Amino acid sequence: MIDAAASTGPLAGVRVLDCTRVLAGPYCTALLADLGAEVIKVESPALGDDARSLGPFRDGESVYFSILNRSKRSVTLDLKHVEAQGVLLDLAEQADVFIENFRPGVAERLGIGHEAVMARNPRLVYASISGFGQSGPMAQLPAYDLVIQAASGLMSLTGQPDGEPTKVGESIGDLVAGLYAAFAITTALRAVERTGRGDYLDVAMLDCLMSLEVTAQSQLAATGVAPGRVGNRHPLSTPFGTYRALDGHVVIAAANDDVFARVATMVEDAALLGDERFATDESRTRHEALLRARIEAWTSTRSVYEAVTRARELGVPCSGIADLAEAMASEQLAARGSVTTMHHPDLGDVAYVGQPVRFASFEPGGPAPSPRLGGDTADVLAEVLGRSADEIAHLQRVGAVRVPTSSSRVVAREESRGNGH
Numbered sequence: 001m002i003d004a005a006a007s008t009g010p011l012a013g014v015r016v017l018d019c020t021r022v023l024a025g026p027y028c029t030a031l032l033a034d035l036g037a038e039v040i041k042v043e044s045p046a047l048g049d050d051a052r053s054l055g056p057f058r059d060g061e062s063v064y065f066s067i068l069n070r071s072k073r074s075v076t077l078d079l080k081h082v083e084a085q086g087v088l089l090d091l092a093e094q095a096d097v098f099i100e101n102f103r104p105g106v107a108e109r110l111g112i113g114h115e116a117v118m119a120r121n122p123r124l125v126y127a128s129i130s131g132f133g134q135s136g137p138m139a140q141l142p143a144y145d146l147v148i149q150a151a152s153g154l155m156s157l158t159g160q161p162d163g164e165p166t167k168v169g170e171s172i173g174d175l176v177a178g179l180y181a182a183f184a185i186t187t188a189l190r191a192v193e194r195t196g197r198g199d200y201l202d203v204a205m206l207d208c209l210m211s212l213e214v215t216a217q218s219q220l221a222a223t224g225v226a227p228g229r230v231g232n233r234h235p236l237s238t239p240f241g242t243y244r245a246l247d248g249h250v251v252i253a254a255a256n257d258d259v260f261a262r263v264a265t266m267v268e269d270a271a272l273l274g275d276e277r278f279a280t281d282e283s284r285t286r287h288e289a290l291l292r293a294r295i296e297a298w299t300s301t302r303s304v305y306e307a308v309t310r311a312r313e314l315g316v317p318c319s320g321i322a323d324l325a326e327a328m329a330s331e332q333l334a335a336r337g338s339v340t341t342m343h344h345p346d347l348g349d350v351a352y353v354g355q356p357v358r359f360a361s362f363e364p365g366g367p368a369p370s371p372r373l374g375g376d377t378a379d380v381l382a383e384v385l386g387r388s389a390d391e392i393a394h395l396q397r398v399g400a401v402r403v404p405t406s407s408s409r410v411v412a413r414e415e416s417r418g419n420g421h
Contacts, residue, residue, distance in 0.1 A: 009036020010362055014189065015384075017042060017091055018072065019079075019100040019112070021049040023145070023171055024129045024205065026068040027178035029099060032185065033071040034355035034364060037097075040380055041069060041371065042088065045076040045402035048373040061346045069370035070342055070354070075381070076374035076402040084400040085111045087381070092117045092124060094384050096192075097185055101129040104139045114200045124198040125188040127181050133204030143205060148173035152209045153226070157216055160231045176212060177205040238284040239263060239291055242321070243299045243307075250299055250307045253317040255281065262314045267298035328353070344369040377403045 014037040018029040026049070033039045043049050051065040077084040089112065092098055098117055100107050107113040107128070114126040128134060131143020149155050149167050159166035181203045188199040215235060219227040233241030237255040254260045257280070264272040272278050272294060277287045284291055299307050304320040311318030322330070328351065333339050342350045343366075354367065381387040381401070395401045
């Protein structure tokens with residue numbers, strides 16, 4: 001059992017009902033769990049969250065699901081069953097947050113839309129995450145991250161100028177929606193403290209992703225022309241991109257004249273500073289190809305290590321391009337304790353980077369592993385709602401819930417708490 005009251009995190013005592021699946025919603029609630037919230041994950045009895053069936057797998061368990069659903073409790077409810085709907089509404093009365101990512105209209109058809117739920121608990125913060133939001137002509141359309149990246153304009157900005165539009169290498173549309181939802185939920189909880197009234201949050205993946213396109217939107221507003229792809233370089237600042245080295249590429253980022261002067265010193269080309277074509281950031285960008293050739297005349301004769309070492313000696317923002325294994329093993333992440341290791345009874349140790357913000361007053365403990373499907377159903381119904389063993393058995397007989405026969409995973413998960421990074 002996970003006891004939220006025993007948590008020392010800043011969200012200790014906050015109970016979250018998580019009726020989400022796959023990515024945006026589970027990512028949001030994982031962040032809340034990292035900070036001490038008690039997250040009760042509501043899953044269908046048959047297969048649970050779709051992410052349980054998504055790879056990669058280790059020994060038959062989804063590593064993907066495990067990372068996204070750390071430190072949560074799992075309750076199975078068949079929400080097509082009227083008694084299961086009643087149980088969920090009862091749980092909502094005892095919760096602070098309710099979050100769902102059904103397609104718009106589905107929660108209402110199940111009797112668990114925000115009006116019905118908040119009528120039972122007016123202090124509740126109810127959040128809905130969807131692809132296009134709860135209103136508008138596209139609200140009912142199905143959406144995955146790739147669809148949102150395409151619809152947002154982000155793909156039109158990503159890739160080489162003469163190449164195809166390219167997706168970002170992670171499901172950024174889902175993840176940023178989860179981040180915004182966590183931000184909005186904690187903001188709304190603060191308002192509840194002040195006003196005593198809950199709130200309804202409509203979180204659209206499209207809106208969230210487009211809010212990040214600040215540079216491109218400034219270009220559009222200034223010129224009236226939609227910007228296009230510029231590859232790895234910055235659309236407005238130069239030198240700001242990737243440059244060839246002997247054994248790979250280096251990234252150099254110089255967004256002002258002072259740093260550009262250091263770049264000129266680094267590449268041993270003092271004439272750059274007296275050339276009017278390179279006198280301002282704007283003119284350097286107009287002559288980007290010429291400046292790139294001058295810089296690569298130096299970087300292409302050095303290894304990545306040599307170029308980065310020299311850049312850092314001069315205070316030039318620079319890096320080699322790490323693969324993920326190299327990034328996870330970096331001395332910087334190790335020094336900050338950024339990589340968390342979660343011990344899972346079936347998967348063993350799983351390393352990931354979780355909630356990244358450091359709180360001076362709060363040191364997170366080790367995460368509990370993701371829950372077994374429905375592994376906490378009986379405990380939650382008994383502890384939170386005071387349901388008796390006979391009442392829980394009835395719910396199982398009629399198919400409203402499913403209670404696993406063994407609680408071994410629950411015990412193992414509780415024993416794992418307290419392990420550090």
